[in-house]
Amino acid sequence: MEQLRIEVQDFERSGQDVESLLLELDGLREDLLQLDVQDVGRPSAGPAPPGTRSSALEQVNALLVTLTAVPALLLQVVTVVKNWRGRAADSAPSGIVLTLGDQRLEISGGDAEQQRVLTAMWIEACTAREERGASSD
Template structure:
């Protein structure tokens, strides 16, 4: 099974005034992610802009779309790469959201323990139940 993970960087203060910097930063993250066993890492298709509005392509500049198998280990590697990328940022780490299906993880601030806990919850929610294993037995 193949899934798509949407990664969005939310750092309006820094990147709104310097889109080129954001593009360079995301290109670096894309290269890091391509070192993993993912199917693809690209930019999401924004589709056509609604009539009378600005180009929707500008709204997609902060995002990457990772296509990967549904293996929990690979998802963990992707999230780890994103965390390391955030740690290398000049200045405060940018806020990043990771969305897969109806699950969303927000990485904000620098509380590493809280982020590890949130990543574990995303990974648990993304792991299909093992056949024969019963849950809820206490």
Template sequence: MAVIEQLRIEVRDGERTDGDIESLLRNMDSLRADLLQLDVEDVARSAAGPAPPGSRSGALEQVNALLVTLTAVPALLHQVVTVVDKWRGHTADSGAPPTVSLTFGDRRLELSGGDPEEQRRMAALWLGACTTAERRRQDDG
């Protein structure tokens, strides 16, 4: 029987305001559609938790997170990161791409501005750590 795991994806865009919720919803729907093209079990909306200190509204927190259900973890994590990275580039419009946090178990990766090559190195390290931990967990289970 396949092991089911969940990956949480949260999107933060410091330039968005409450009036941009419809735009964020469209972008999140686009990301969700892209992720559903992969062999994932499901991609659902998830509340992101409390709004960051100093933010103007809690409304954005209701639309900025997705929960991806995976069965083939090592194979799919890399694909998900690739899809998210491409999506960030497409949604940047004329500004900086949004910050995206991926949380798998107790491991978290944050993709934000900065050097694309450094972002790829960080993602590769995160993927390696997640994959190793998942294989150990499956061997122990």
């Protein structure tokens, strides 16, 4: 099983607006749970390093998706994330970053065809990585 991190970028919010971000991410979480994923949760912030403030608020903008079958689910997850971002047009973040292992995809505004090509390349790289890992087991 692999964990895919979905992180909302440039969502600078005041303490009062954190609640709306949490509600929006809860909606995305529910959408993702409709897929054949193992789990969708929030990352653990863990204890703050000595002399620093808690990083709990830094984790409010992320979800962790536990995937049972990486190649089969990646396109579905990306589609759900893009649809969610499209529905939140007025309050949509400027970017969403998906990270699986060392592979990173940023979904942002811009040319739809370029986003489609980058998404396909990312899925291919993640799939190749998964296949290499399976063959070394």
